[in-house]
Amino acid sequence: MRSPATSLSVLSLLASVVAGCGAPAANTPTPRVAFAAPPPLVASELADDAAVARAISEHYVKYEQEIPMRDGVKLFTAFYVPRDQTRKYPILLHRTPYSVRPYGVDAYPPASDFRALRRFAPSSRFVREGYIFVHQDVRGRMMSGGDFVDVRPGKTGNGAKDIDESTDAYDTIDWLVKHVPANNGRVGVWGISYPGFYAAQAAVGAHPALKAVSPQAPVTDWFRGDDFHHNGALFLADAFGFYASFGKPRPKPTKQSKWGFDYDAGDLYEFFLAMGPVANANDKYFKREIAFWNDLVEHGALDAFWQARDPRPRYKDVKPAVMTVGGWFDAEDLWGALETYRAIEKQSPGAENVLVMGPWSHGGWARTEGDHLGDVTFHAKTSDFYRDRIEFPFFQRHLSGRPGAAPPEAWIFETGTNVWASYDAWP
Structure with missing residues (x-):
C-alpha cells in the first residue's frame, strides 16, 4: 500500500523535468488529439x-x-x-x-x-x-x-x-x-x-x-451485518418499523404508498416492552400479512434462507x-x-x-x-x-x-x- 495522496505531486514534478529535457525544436509540430467537451445542457449553476x-x-x-x-x-x-x-x-x-x-x-x-x-x-x-x-x-x-x-x-x-x-x-x-x-x-x-x-x-x-x-x-x-441483524442479533426497532410500512401487501399495481405506524406509546422502549416476545408482533399487529416478517421470525439462525440472499458469491x-x-x-x-x-x-x-x-x-x-x-x-x-x-x-x-x-x-x-x-x- 502506497502512502496516501503523494503520487500526484511526484508525477507532476517528473513530467516537468522530462518536458524540459526533451522539448521539441521550434519548427517541429507537436501532434495533439483534441477532446472538446460540449457545453453543459443547462448553462447556469443549479444553486438550490x-x-x-x-x-x-x-x-x-x-x-x-x-x-x-x-x-x-x-x-x-x-x-x-x-x-x-x-x-x-x-x-x-x-x-x-x-x-x-x-x-x-x-x-x-x-x-x-x-x-x-x-x-x-x-x-x-x-x-x-x-x-x-x-x-x-x-x-x-x-x-x-x-x-x-x-x-x-x-x-x-x-x-x-x-x-x-x-x-x-x-x-x-x-x-x-x-x-x-x-x-x-x-x-x-x-x-x-x-x-x-x-x-x-x-x-x-x-x-x-x-x-x-x-x-x-x-x-x-x-x-x-446489514439493517435487520447485526452479527446475527435482531435489530428489532429497525426491522419492525421498516416492515410495518414497506411490507404491506400489494395485491395489484398502485401509485400510492403509505408509510408510518401508530405506535400509540410514549416511546419505542415502552412499546416493545409491552409487545413482549418478537412472536407477539404477528398476533398483535401484523396478523401474518407481512411475508418477509414471517420469514424473519421463522429463520432465526444463519440457514439456507439467509445464505441464498447473500449476493457476495455472485x-x-x-x-x-x-x-x-x-x-x-x-x-x-x-x-x-x-x-x-x-x-x-x-x-x-x-x-x-x-x-x-x-x-x-x-x-x-x-x-x-x-x-x-x-x-x-x-x-x-x-x-x-x-x-x-x-x-x-x-x-x-x-x-x-x-x-x-x-x-x-x-x-x-x-x-x-x-x-x-x-x-x-x-x-
Missing part, C-alpha cells in the same frame, strides 16, 4: 432545489413505459430525455422498490419534494451536464408487474425465462439502448440503500452497454467499473459497503473497483453537506467534495466517451485529522 426542479422541467422531456422482461412481466419505467437532441447522452439508471414518483408524463419532481429530487440524480451536476435519467419500479413493487421478493436470490436455472434482479437489469438496459432517443449507448447504474442492492446486481452478468455501477450503502446481507467476473460508497457512521448498511467492495476485489481482480468511505450517516453524502454529524464537526463540506471530485468524475469518465483520470483504489475520509486520503490499495 428550486433551480434543479426548474431545470428538469425546462430541459427534459418525460416518458413512461412498461418494459417487458424475458418472462413476459412488464416493469414500469419513467425516463427523462434532454430536449436538446443535437447530441447524444449517457443513460443513468436507478431501480427502486420505493416508487418512481411522481407518476404521469406531465408530472416532474417539484422543488418541495426533497426525497424525489435526491432520487432523481446523484447530484445536480448530472442534471446540468445532460444525462438521460431512468427510474424503474422493481418487479412486484408499485406500478410494476410480477411478484416482489425481498433481496431476491440469484436464479438457479439457465432457462430462457429464469429471472433475478440481474436479468431484470440486463433486459431493462437492452430495451433502453435500443429505444430511448439520443442515447450514446453507455449506461450507468446507481442507488443508495435498497436501490444500492439493485445497482450491485446489475453488475452480475452485466449487459455490454453497462459501463459504470455505484452501489451506495448497498443492502448486502440482512443476517450478518460478484465474479464483474465487467463494469464499480464504485462502492459507504459512511463510517451508517447504522444500517456500513457492513454492506465494505463487504461489497471486498467481495468484488477478491472475485473480480481485473475490475476497476473503487471504495469511497466518508464521515456520513446512512446516505448522508446525498442529502447533507457532510460538514458535521451531531456535535462533531469535520471542518469541510465532505459531501460536496465527494459529489464534485469523486462521484461525478467517475461516471463522466466511463459514460461520456471522453477521457478522464483513473481514480485511486480508495478515497477514505480520516476522522480526527479530518482529511481525505487516496490510496492505491485498500486496506
